[in-house]
Amino acid sequence: MGKLDRRAFMQSALAAGLSLTAANVLWSKAARSAPAKGGLFRAGLDDGNTTDSMDPATTNSRFMITMAHTQRNFLTEIAPDNGVKGELAESWETSGDAKTWMLKLRKGVEFHNGKTFDANDAVASLNHHRGEKSTSGAKSLLTSVESIKADDKNTVVVKLSSGNADLPYLLTDYHLVMLPADGEGKVSFANDAGCGGYVVKSFDPGVKATLERFKNYWKADSAYFDGVEYTAIPDVNARQTALLNNSLDAMIECDFKTVHMLERDSNLKVDEVPTGTHVSMPMFQDVAPFDNPDVRLALKYAVDREATVKMVVNGHGSIGNDHPISPIMPYYDGSIEQRAYDPEKAKFHLKKAGLENLKVDLSAADVVITSGVDMALLFQETARAAGIEVNVIREANDSYWSNIWLKKPFCLAGWGQRPTPDIIFTLGYAAGADWNDSHFKDDRFNQLMLEARAELDQKKRAEKYGEMQRILHDKGSVIIPFFRNWIYARRANVEHGDKLTSSWPLDGARGAERWWFAS
Incomplete structure (x- = not known):
C-alpha cells in the first residue's frame, strides 16, 4: 500500500547490524521514495488540438490519450513490464479457437457520476466504436467482433468471426475506455464521467x-x-x-x-x-506518383536513416526498416536485410518508373516529433542526391492531425507503440482501415493478418508475421526511418x-x- 512503519524499519535495520546513524539515513531515503498523497501535478503536453473531444471515438492526440488514462479506465492495461493485465476486467478465458472470450468484471467500481460500473456499461462502451456509421479510430480493431453481450451483471462475452489470440491486448487501445451506459445501450460522455x-x-x-x-x-x-x-x-x-x-x-x-x-x-x-514508437512518412498508394512501387522504393532508398537518427533524435533511437515492428516487440524479424541510404539505387528505381526527375510535396510539423520539420529538411537534402526534389511544407502544429494527417498524400506521421504486431497492422495497414494513412492494400498481407491473428502455434505465428514485415519492407507505401525512445x-x-x-x-x-x- 506504499506505507512504511518507521519503528519496524529501524528494528529490522538495527537487527541487521546497521548503526543508528546509518539506519536513520536509510529510513530518510526510504520514506522519501514511498508513495505519498497530496499536491497539484502540473504536466506540459505537446499536441492539444482545438478539435479535441471527450468522445473517445475521436481521440487522436497525445493530450487526449493522456487524458484517457487519467480520468477513465479500460478493461485491460499495459503493465510496466509491457505485458497485459486486468484493469476493470479481473480475469478472462477463451475458447480453443480464440473466437469466444468471457471477461469477468471487477465489482464495486464507481463512475464519477455515482453509477456503479457493470457489464452493460462495458458492452455499450465497446459497441460505441462499432457499426456502419462509426468513424472511430478503433473501428478496424473490432471488425471481427460478431457480438458483445452481458452474460450477467459482471460478465461480458465477446464472440468473434475469426480467432484473435490478442484480444486482451487489443482492449488496451486508448479509444476503448469504459463509460457509463445511458440505459438505451449507448454511452454518455457529455458530463465527462469516467471511473x-x-x-x-x-x-x-x-x-x-x-x-x-x-x-x-x-x-x-x-x-x-x-x-x-x-x-x-x-x-x-x-x-x-x-x-x-x-x-x-x-x-x-x-x-x-x-x-x-x-x-x-x-x-x-x-x-x-x-519503444516501438516511430515517425513514418506515409505515401498514398493510390495517388500518383506513389502508386508506382518503384517510386516508393526510390524514396525509401533516398532516406539516410543513420543521419536521421543522429540529427533528429540525437542518437536516442534505433534504425527502422520500413515496417512498424521494432526490435523490442514480439515477432520482430531481424533477418530482413536492413535498407541503407543508396542514391544510386534510388536513381535506378526512378529510371525504371520513368520518373528520373521526380518532384514531391512533403508536409511536416514539429508536433509529430520535436525537430519534425528538420527531419523533413534532411530528407530534402539526401533525396536531392538521388535526383528527387522534395518540397517541404511547414504545417501548423495545432491543426496537423485534423487537417493534414490522413488528408495529404505525403506527410510525416507519428505512431505510438502498440503491444502486438496484429494491433498495429490492423490499425494502420489493413485494407480499408480508417487509419491506414498510406492507403496500403495487399491481398497476401491481409490474408496473413487473419491467419496470424488466430494462430496459436507460436512458431507458425512468427513465420506469418515475418512474411508480413517483408511485404511492407519490399512493397509497402510507408517509410519508417527509425524508432525513437x-x-x-x-x-x-x-x-x-x-x-x-x-x-x-x-x-x-x-x-x-x-x-x-x-x-
Whole structure:
C-alpha cells in the first residue's frame, strides 16, 4: 500500500547490524521514495488540438490519450513490464479457437457520476466504436467482433468471426475506455464521467484541462495527487523553460538535442525508455506518383536513416526498416536485410518508373516529433542526391492531425507503440482501415493478418508475421526511418516506480496515476 512503519524499519535495520546513524539515513531515503498523497501535478503536453473531444471515438492526440488514462479506465492495461493485465476486467478465458472470450468484471467500481460500473456499461462502451456509421479510430480493431453481450451483471462475452489470440491486448487501445451506459445501450460522455483516478473539473480543448482526485477510486494505491493540471505547450523550448522555472512538474517530449542540459540540473530528473514508437512518412498508394512501387522504393532508398537518427533524435533511437515492428516487440524479424541510404539505387528505381526527375510535396510539423520539420529538411537534402526534389511544407502544429494527417498524400506521421504486431497492422495497414494513412492494400498481407491473428502455434505465428514485415519492407507505401525512445523530464521531487511503461510517454500515459511527490 506504499506505507512504511518507521519503528519496524529501524528494528529490522538495527537487527541487521546497521548503526543508528546509518539506519536513520536509510529510513530518510526510504520514506522519501514511498508513495505519498497530496499536491497539484502540473504536466506540459505537446499536441492539444482545438478539435479535441471527450468522445473517445475521436481521440487522436497525445493530450487526449493522456487524458484517457487519467480520468477513465479500460478493461485491460499495459503493465510496466509491457505485458497485459486486468484493469476493470479481473480475469478472462477463451475458447480453443480464440473466437469466444468471457471477461469477468471487477465489482464495486464507481463512475464519477455515482453509477456503479457493470457489464452493460462495458458492452455499450465497446459497441460505441462499432457499426456502419462509426468513424472511430478503433473501428478496424473490432471488425471481427460478431457480438458483445452481458452474460450477467459482471460478465461480458465477446464472440468473434475469426480467432484473435490478442484480444486482451487489443482492449488496451486508448479509444476503448469504459463509460457509463445511458440505459438505451449507448454511452454518455457529455458530463465527462469516467471511473479513473481523477475527475475533470474543466476542459478547454487545445489549451488546458484540470482534474481532481476521485475520492471513491477503486485503486487504493494509485492517484496520489490531489489534482492534475495538463497544459498544451506545443513548443518544446517553452515546455522546457516552464519546467526549469518550476511552472511544471513534468514535461512530455524533451528536445533530443538539449536533453543533456536537463540531465545536468540537480533539480530535474530525465527518463528515457526504448519503444516501438516511430515517425513514418506515409505515401498514398493510390495517388500518383506513389502508386508506382518503384517510386516508393526510390524514396525509401533516398532516406539516410543513420543521419536521421543522429540529427533528429540525437542518437536516442534505433534504425527502422520500413515496417512498424521494432526490435523490442514480439515477432520482430531481424533477418530482413536492413535498407541503407543508396542514391544510386534510388536513381535506378526512378529510371525504371520513368520518373528520373521526380518532384514531391512533403508536409511536416514539429508536433509529430520535436525537430519534425528538420527531419523533413534532411530528407530534402539526401533525396536531392538521388535526383528527387522534395518540397517541404511547414504545417501548423495545432491543426496537423485534423487537417493534414490522413488528408495529404505525403506527410510525416507519428505512431505510438502498440503491444502486438496484429494491433498495429490492423490499425494502420489493413485494407480499408480508417487509419491506414498510406492507403496500403495487399491481398497476401491481409490474408496473413487473419491467419496470424488466430494462430496459436507460436512458431507458425512468427513465420506469418515475418512474411508480413517483408511485404511492407519490399512493397509497402510507408517509410519508417527509425524508432525513437521516449525522453521526458520531471522535477526531482516527483517520484515513480523502477519500471516505466513504454507504450506512451509519461509512464504509458499513466504518470498522474502512478507517480507521486516525495514527502
